[in-house]
Amino acid sequence: MMNDNAPKKYDYEDGAEQVTVSGWRCKTCNIIYVSQPPGWGVNAEDVARRCCMRTAPCSTEGCTGRAQRGYRRCPDCRERLDREHWAAKFAEKSAPWREGMLYSGPLDRYFDGPDEWEEFLEDDGFPDGGTGCVTFETARLQLTRPCRAANFSVMDFCADDLPDEGDIPNATEIDAKVNALLQGLGVLSWYPSGIPWNGRIAGDLSSSADNG
Numbered sequence: 001m002m003n004d005n006a007p008k009k010y011d012y013e014d015g016a017e018q019v020t021v022s023g024w025r026c027k028t029c030n031i032i033y034v035s036q037p038p039g040w041g042v043n044a045e046d047v048a049r050r051c052c053m054r055t056a057p058c059s060t061e062g063c064t065g066r067a068q069r070g071y072r073r074c075p076d077c078r079e080r081l082d083r084e085h086w087a088a089k090f091a092e093k094s095a096p097w098r099e100g101m102l103y104s105g106p107l108d109r110y111f112d113g114p115d116e117w118e119e120f121l122e123d124d125g126f127p128d129g130g131t132g133c134v135t136f137e138t139a140r141l142q143l144t145r146p147c148r149a150a151n152f153s154v155m156d157f158c159a160d161d162l163p164d165e166g167d168i169p170n171a172t173e174i175d176a177k178v179n180a181l182l183q184g185l186g187v188l189s190w191y192p193s194g195i196p197w198n199g200r201i202a203g204d205l206s207s208s209a210d211n212g
């Protein structure tokens, strides 16, 4: 029985026709952006205007600043929102340092604990906050988590080479031996935890670090 709703099929000669579509052309690179069906979230006009743009109006209401290409807000608004976001996170969950490295996102740099950070601050920053200089506030230091070797499984390791339903009889023994060796490597690296460092050292009640 024929299904009336099935799309009709054509041979090559009749299967396509030329149409005129409307869209928005980037005047720099000539790419044409065609509108998507409503609800797809793509606004062809907006995308075309932003394609090769120099600047755009800042999307913060009432702000007269200009956003650079790739951004919706002006540098001042982005900086302010970043600061507010960090301050909120700091208030919510900052914690003392216990072990491992400290990471600064704005500096894209790791410090080997509070000592190296203090040294860096003395050499390259101004603890009292000169404009444009690194301070505790601008460095936004995060605590880090240790990264150890991943858990080894010989069945996973050989999965591509084993037949379907294939088995390695002493897999458990092999895994135990290899994992013991891997854990013996200790901490391989540290990665940012997203938890702000509060400037203090765990258990150090005499710490006078007043990093507000």
Ligand SMILES: [Zn+2]
Residues within 6 Å of the ligand: 026, 027, 028, 029, 030, 031, 051, 052
């Ligand atoms: Zn363009």
Ligand SMILES: [Zn+2]
Residues within 6 Å of the ligand: 058, 059, 060, 063, 064, 065, 066, 073, 074, 075, 076, 077, 078
């Ligand atoms: Zn702005």
